[in-house]
Amino acid sequence: MSKSKPTLPRGTRDFGPVVSAKRSYIIDKIKHNFIKYGFSQLETPAIENLSTLTGKYGDEGDQLLYKILNSGDYLSKTSEEDFALGSKHLTTKIAEKGLRYDLTVPFARFVVMNQHEISFPFKRFQIQPVWRADRPQKGRYREFYQCDADIVGSKAIWNEVELTLLFNDVFNDLGLEDYVIKVNHREILFLLADYVGLKGREVPFCAEIDKLDKIGSDKVIENVLALGGDAEKVSEAMNLISTTDLDKLIESVQKIDESNAGVQDVIKYFESLDQFSDKNIKLELDLSLARGLSYYTGMIYEVKPTSVQMGSICGGGRYDNLTGVFGLEGISGIGISFGLDRIYDVMEELNLFPDNITQPLDVLIVHFSEANLKHGHRIVMQLREAGVRADLYPSSDKIKKQFNYADKIQTPFTLIIGDDEMNAEEYTLKNMQSGEQKPMKVDEIIQLFKG
Amino acid sequence: MSKSKPTLPRGTRDFGPVVSAKRSYIIDKIKHNFIKYGFSQLETPAIENLSTLTGKYGDEGDQLLYKILNSGDYLSKTSEEDFALGSKHLTTKIAEKGLRYDLTVPFARFVVMNQHEISFPFKRFQIQPVWRADRPQKGRYREFYQCDADIVGSKAIWNEVELTLLFNDVFNDLGLEDYVIKVNHREILFLLADYVGLKGREVPFCAEIDKLDKIGSDKVIENVLALGGDAEKVSEAMNLISTTDLDKLIESVQKIDESNAGVQDVIKYFESLDQFSDKNIKLELDLSLARGLSYYTGMIYEVKPTSVQMGSICGGGRYDNLTGVFGLEGISGIGISFGLDRIYDVMEELNLFPDNITQPLDVLIVHFSEANLKHGHRIVMQLREAGVRADLYPSSDKIKKQFNYADKIQTPFTLIIGDDEMNAEEYTLKNMQSGEQKPMKVDEIIQLFKG
Numbered sequence: 001m002s003k004s005k006p007t008l009p010r011g012t013r014d015f016g017p018v019v020s021a022k023r024s025y026i027i028d029k030i031k032h033n034f035i036k037y038g039f040s041q042l043e044t045p046a047i048e049n050l051s052t053l054t055g056k057y058g059d060e061g062d063q064l065l066y067k068i069l070n071s072g073d074y075l076s077k078t079s080e081e082d083f084a085l086g087s088k089h090l091t092t093k094i095a096e097k098g099l100r101y102d103l104t105v106p107f108a109r110f111v112v113m114n115q116h117e118i119s120f121p122f123k124r125f126q127i128q129p130v131w132r133a134d135r136p137q138k139g140r141y142r143e144f145y146q147c148d149a150d151i152v153g154s155k156a157i158w159n160e161v162e163l164t165l166l167f168n169d170v171f172n173d174l175g176l177e178d179y180v181i182k183v184n185h186r187e188i189l190f191l192l193a194d195y196v197g198l199k200g201r202e203v204p205f206c207a208e209i210d211k212l213d214k215i216g217s218d219k220v221i222e223n224v225l226a227l228g229g230d231a232e233k234v235s236e237a238m239n240l241i242s243t244t245d246l247d248k249l250i251e252s253v254q255k256i257d258e259s260n261a262g263v264q265d266v267i268k269y270f271e272s273l274d275q276f277s278d279k280n281i282k283l284e285l286d287l288s289l290a291r292g293l294s295y296y297t298g299m300i301y302e303v304k305p306t307s308v309q310m311g312s313i314c315g316g317g318r319y320d321n322l323t324g325v326f327g328l329e330g331i332s333g334i335g336i337s338f339g340l341d342r343i344y345d346v347m348e349e350l351n352l353f354p355d356n357i358t359q360p361l362d363v364l365i366v367h368f369s370e371a372n373l374k375h376g377h378r379i380v381m382q383l384r385e386a387g388v389r390a391d392l393y394p395s396s397d398k399i400k401k402q403f404n405y406a407d408k409i410q411t412p413f414t415l416i417i418g419d420d421e422m423n424a425e426e427y428t429l430k431n432m433q434s435g436e437q438k439p440m441k442v443d444e445i446i447q448l449f450k451g
Numbered sequence: 452m453s454k455s456k457p458t459l460p461r462g463t464r465d466f467g468p469v470v471s472a473k474r475s476y477i478i479d480k481i482k483h484n485f486i487k488y489g490f491s492q493l494e495t496p497a498i499e500n501l502s503t504l505t506g507k508y509g510d511e512g513d514q515l516l517y518k519i520l521n522s523g524d525y526l527s528k529t530s531e532e533d534f535a536l537g538s539k540h541l542t543t544k545i546a547e548k549g550l551r552y553d554l555t556v557p558f559a560r561f562v563v564m565n566q567h568e569i570s571f572p573f574k575r576f577q578i579q580p581v582w583r584a585d586r587p588q589k590g591r592y593r594e595f596y597q598c599d600a601d602i603v604g605s606k607a608i609w610n611e612v613e614l615t616l617l618f619n620d621v622f623n624d625l626g627l628e629d630y631v632i633k634v635n636h637r638e639i640l641f642l643l644a645d646y647v648g649l650k651g652r653e654v655p656f657c658a659e660i661d662k663l664d665k666i667g668s669d670k671v672i673e674n675v676l677a678l679g680g681d682a683e684k685v686s687e688a689m690n691l692i693s694t695t696d697l698d699k700l701i702e703s704v705q706k707i708d709e710s711n712a713g714v715q716d717v718i719k720y721f722e723s724l725d726q727f728s729d730k731n732i733k734l735e736l737d738l739s740l741a742r743g744l745s746y747y748t749g750m751i752y753e754v755k756p757t758s759v760q761m762g763s764i765c766g767g768g769r770y771d772n773l774t775g776v777f778g779l780e781g782i783s784g785i786g787i788s789f790g791l792d793r794i795y796d797v798m799e800e801l802n803l804f805p806d807n808i809t810q811p812l813d814v815l816i817v818h819f820s821e822a823n824l825k826h827g828h829r830i831v832m833q834l835r836e837a838g839v840r841a842d843l844y845p846s847s848d849k850i851k852k853q854f855n856y857a858d859k860i861q862t863p864f865t866l867i868i869g870d871d872e873m874n875a876e877e878y879t880l881k882n883m884q885s886g887e888q889k890p891m892k893v894d895e896i897i898q899l900f901k902g
Contacts, residue, residue: 006503006560006777008496009548014561017491017575024492036835038842040468040811041475045459045594046497046550046580047517052457066498067520069546071584075538083534087526095520097460099497109457110465119859121845124468129497133522143496156846158828165832275829326457360491377609378726381616384487391489394572395607408570 011134011142018358023145023344025357027127029173030147030338034125037166039149042124044106046131050098056105056325064132066099067091099131103148104322104335111152112326120153120331145340152322152333157265159334160299160318161272167303167314168281170338175352178307180282183269184289185299186317187262188253192237192287195256196229203294205229209241210290217242241287246270249285265299295319301336305346313342362389362449363413363429366402372417379417379427379442386446390415406432415445462585462593469809474596474795476808478578480624481598481789485576488617490600493575495557497582501549507556507776515583518546550582554599555773555786562603563777571604571782596791603773603784608716610785611750611769612723618754618765619732621789626803629758631733634720635740636750637768638713639704643688643738646707647680654745656680660692661741668693692738697721700736716750746770752787756797764793813840813900814864814880817853823868830868830878830893837897841866857883866896 008014015023034041053065074094082093100106103126111118127147136142149166151159167181186206193205208223217238224234243249253263266285273281291300298318305313316336323331347353365380367373376392383390391411393402406414416428421439429440429448440448459465466474485492498519505513525545533544551557554577562569578598587593600617602610618632637657644656659674668689675685694700704714717736724732742751749769756764767787774782798804814834816827827843834841842862844853857865867879872890880896881888891899 004502004778006563007500008564009498009500012496012498014496014564015492015494016561016565017493020492020494023494035811035840038812038840041466041471042468043466043471043474045463045465047460047463047582047594049458049460063523066522068550069518069520069542071517072514073538075534075541080531080534083526083531087524090526091520099519110467112457113459113465114467119856121856123842131498143498151845154845158824158843158845161828162843162845272825272828275825276832327455360486361489373609374723374726377612377723381727389486389489391574392609392613394602394605394609394613405570405572 009142011136011140013141013143017360021358021360022347022353023340025353026174026340026343026347027145027147030170031125031127033166033170033173034149036169037123037149037162039123039125042107042110042126043128044100044103044110044126046100046129047097048100048106048109050096052109053098053101053105057101061101064134065101066131066133067095068097068099070094070096100128101132102130103128103146103337104150105325107148107150108323108326111331112323112328115328118153121151121159122153123149123151125149139341139345141341147338147340148335150322150333150335152331155332157268157272160265160269163301163316163334163336164269164273164281164283165276165279167301167336168279171303174343174347176305176343176346176350178350179303179305179313180284182284182286182289182302182304183266183299184285184287185262185266186296187260187298188266188287189262189290191253191257191260191262192240196224196233196237198224198227198229201227206290209288212241212288243287244284246285249287262298269299291315291317295321297321297332299334308346308349310342310346313339313346315339359410359412360389361391361409361411363391363415363445364406364409364411365390365392365415365417366399366406367393367396367417368399368419370396372396372419372422375422376417379415382442383445383449386450388446388449415440460593462587462591464592464594468811472809472811473798473804474791476804477625477791477794477798478596478598481621482576482578484617484621484624485600487620488574488600488613490574490576493558493561493577494579495551495554495561495577497551497580498548499551499557499560501547503560504549504552504556508552512552515585516552517550517582517584518542519548519550521545521547551579552583553581554579554597554788555601556776558599558601559774559777562782563774563779566779569604572602572610572784573604574600574602576600590792590796592792598789598791599786601773601784601786603782606783608719608723611716611720614752614767614785614787615720615724615732615734616727616730618752618787619730622754625794625798627756627794627797627801629801630754630756630764631735633735633737633740633753633755634717634750635737636713636717637747638711638749639717639738640713640741642704642708642711642713643691647675647684647688649675649678649680652678657741660739663692663739694738695735697736700738713749720750742766742768746772748772748783750785759797759800761793761797764790764797766790810861810863811840812842812860812862814842814866814896815857815860815862816841816843816866816868817850817857818844818847818868819850819870821847823847823870823873826873827868830866833893834896834900837901839897839900866891 054062078093082090129143129145131143171179189206190202193202198205204227208220212220221234221238240252250263289302296317297320300317302312303314318334320332322333365376367376373396380390380392412432414430421427426439426441428437430437504516529544533541580594580596582594622630640657641653644653649656655678659671663671672685672689691703740753747768748771751768753763754765769785771783773784816831818824818827824847831841831843863883865881872878877890877892879888880891
């Protein structure tokens with residue numbers, strides 16, 4: 001047994017009291033809104049069969065899956081030849097299970113396994129960690145939380161509207177004002193691909209558009225031309241993509257194809273949202289939004305902070321075929337995902353966490369003797385039962401040691417019990433910042449903290 | 452890519468909406484009380500270095516650890532000889548990480564890694580899943596939650612008292628009345644071991660006492676005699692162990708050794724709890740309680756349901772040396788753990804879950820036309836914003852289909868919007884059980900559900 005100082009695996013983190021409290025604060029607001037909007041919770045196991053996970057995230061994804069060694073004598077069914085064939089081959093012989101890579105594939109698996117019990121439309125949320133054997137870097141971890149909500153089995157545009165309202169409510173609840181919800185529609189991008197002469201190459205076209213932020217418009221045009229786009233039309237399309245005026249945009253797209261499904265959806269979507277204009281939703285149609293994932297087929301979203309340099313903090317979109325990979329066709333839906341770590345970083349940078357959430361205590365009780373301590377037993381329970389976050393220094397150490405502890409844990413108040421206090425049932429409340437002391441009865445203390 | 456129907460790995464579970472809601476109900480009550488008693492949350496990663504986990508749970512535990520294959524070409528640093536040496540050897544070459552087996556070792560690791568930042572006494576709680584490659588059976592899973600609270604760096608008896616009050620509060624909050632908290636003290640068991648002539652063999656003696664429930668007193672006596680116990684004294688000790696009268700018990704133990712640390716603690720513990728006699732804590736000193744884990748050195752607890760056939764639903768105790776395995780000596784503490792799955796089973800069997808927690812909706816809005824649906828957009832949001840759990844059928848399907856859906860999801864009420872309702876701004880609320888219908892304005896509906 002090694003006694004060397006233990007370490008954490010690279011790319012993983014402990015969340016101590018302060019960070020945990022802040023993360024819980026965000027998660028609670030998201031969860032509250034998921035429930036408010038009628039989503040039910042689903043939890044799936046961290047461990048999935050590799051047959052469920054493999055082939056769902058592309059070749060790179062397969063490599064980033066964490067694989068779990070079979071239990072017991074896992075080599076018993078292997079041969080020297082298996083070993084000689086190398087890691088990739090041997091894995092198929094010695095590892096049947098892996099760690100969840102995202103929440104979407106497990107959700108699809110759940111829907112397929114429970115298709116006869118589920119009533120559609122089915123609204124589920126899921127807030128759980130996922131694991132990726134990626135190279136760790138700033139803001140990228142090997143274990144991180146996803147917070148997803150999906151509505152499957154309904155193609156109605158109300159779903160798109162509702163999820164937009166949900167974004168708005170979550171960020172309002174978090175006090176995060178500087179953000180914009182960007183939306184686009186894959187069908188419009190597909191139309192533009194066709195327009196510039198890239199019919200059948202819509203997905204590579206979208207992948208190039210997705211790079212606009214990173215490599216700039218000149219380079220994107222170059223790449224689209226290299227795909228085989230018509231120079232004049234590419235230039236037109238790029239002008240269109242950079243348009244920010246909603247009406248002008250819609251008009252231009254309709255000039256290309258009036259009946260385009262994407263533009264119809266977008267019109268209905270904005271019309272529906274007009275009913276909620278009092279909410280001042282920070283919304284923008286942005287044709288340059290493409291989203292990396294290939295399975296989106298309809299409206300797509302991204303939420304970006306506007307006063308902090310950072311990528312998107314939420315994303316999502318409509319997909320045609322969630323469960324086709326598991327042999328169940330025709331289940332379409334729409335989903336969104338909140339990026340907990342990035343939202344955390346934005347909240348931290350903008351100083352949006354309320355002070356009191358990271359302060360576990362309102363008051364620590366300190367005392368001068370065993371008898372005072374014992375008296376404190378009842379007092380601390382009275383305060384706790386009234387909802388005051390109170391604790392009691394547990395042993396009758398020297399008062400100086402107790403006050404040192406109070407300073408270290410940064411309790412805002414101490415309550416001092418000596419013999420006089422005990423007899424009078426009136427205790428000394430000390431403000432640890434100002435040093436001010438005041439005699440108070442239990443009821444008055446409760447009044448102070450809860451009143 | 453296989454299109455065969457996906458499955459779950461053995462011993463793992465999906466928690467769908469109903470089960471998730473019930474589990475959240477229990478977890479929320481436990482967490483609320485952890486916070487009420489001044490514990491701060493800690494979260495550690497699922498993935499730990501195997502060097503942290505191995506050797507901490509005995510040989511059997513080491514075998515039950517889930518090991519994760521190293522990423523990439525994990526065989527590149529192995530030889531044919533490594534392969535020939537077999538699974539156990541090869542594991543050390545190809546797997547550096549494993550899944551968390553419990554919450555205690557990661558907590559100890561955290562304390563050692565953060566010893567200079569932590570102020571002692573340190574009260575932490577942790578509610579997270581753990582993984583064991585155990586043979587699955589009824590009530591035993593390979594992935595399950597633990598809910599732990601520990602106080603480290605304090606030897607004061609108030610900690611023992613406080614954790615007892617916490618047990619009591621959690622079960623009160625859950626409405627679970629039929630249970631008993633059994634306590635014992637390892638020092639008393641060690642004293643009895645010495646008394647029967649088994650000095651130096653205290654731990655095997657405790658292991659035998661631990662079997663009383665399962666194999667009965669005759670067999671335990673036989674085993675203790677086989678360990679080398681004195682026949683007459685073993686018989687005396689067994690009588691003492693079966694005594695249930697607290698005063699008599701204490702008196703008998705004091706006859707053997709008046710200054711025994713265990714009996715001193717027990718006296719102080721019960722004296723302190725006398726102050727809380729109004730709480731009617733269901734508490735019992737039970738000398739036959741031994742607890743399996745070898746690291747307990749002081750008071751030990753177990754909570755057992757009394758009206759359901761089941762083992763303990765909580766356990767815990769005081770330990771001398773949490774972090775010694777990581778080279779940091781002298782950190783003692785006391786911890787308790789709530790068994791979520793078993794508490795769930797007891798709650799289910801006694802029908803203690805409130806009905807409304809598994810009902811995600813108060814009311815589903817149904818409608819007769821696109822215009823009615825669009826009117827419903829605002830109504831559903833008004834209801835949600837007032838705290839009513841409302842949802843809207845998202846598309847203008849036939850009303851029959853909408854009511855079918857309402858039946859399937861078991862919504863207690865529907866709110867019907869037709870043209871008349873829309874114009875009058877008074878909607879038809881239908882009780883789905885009785886079929887009763889009633890015209891109501893939005894304010895009245897809010898009043899009904901929230902009033």
